[in-house]
Amino acid sequence: LSLAALTAAAVGAVVALARGPIVGLYTDNAATAAAALPLLVWVWFFHLGDALQTVAAYVLRAYQVATVPMVIYVVALWGLGIGGGYALAFGPGGAGALGFWQAATGGLLMAAVLLGWLLQRVFNENR
8 A cells, every 4th residue: 555655646646736738748728728737636646646546446456345345436446536527517606627637546545545545454353
């Protein structure tokens, strides 16, 4: 988990700090670039949450724990991530793509925290 967190944080930092040149590789359109730049800051946190939840889920699967992680995924990724993203993007005062990325990132971070907590419990029970 530590290695995944460090790697994801480093990659996310590179993307967030070099977002201008990265966006420039994909578009010359100023409006598109302006829309994309704030989204790439969220990639930093998105990568961190995604790396942590992925490692925790795979280790839990090795312990043959799969049902509770599935419930966590439904609540975090579908509930907070997709449902929250829809609400933030298209609800009153809709934040558009940024709102969707914020909720998706929040869902991944929620999944990472809950799966990490579950992994800690499973690990302590199997010592």
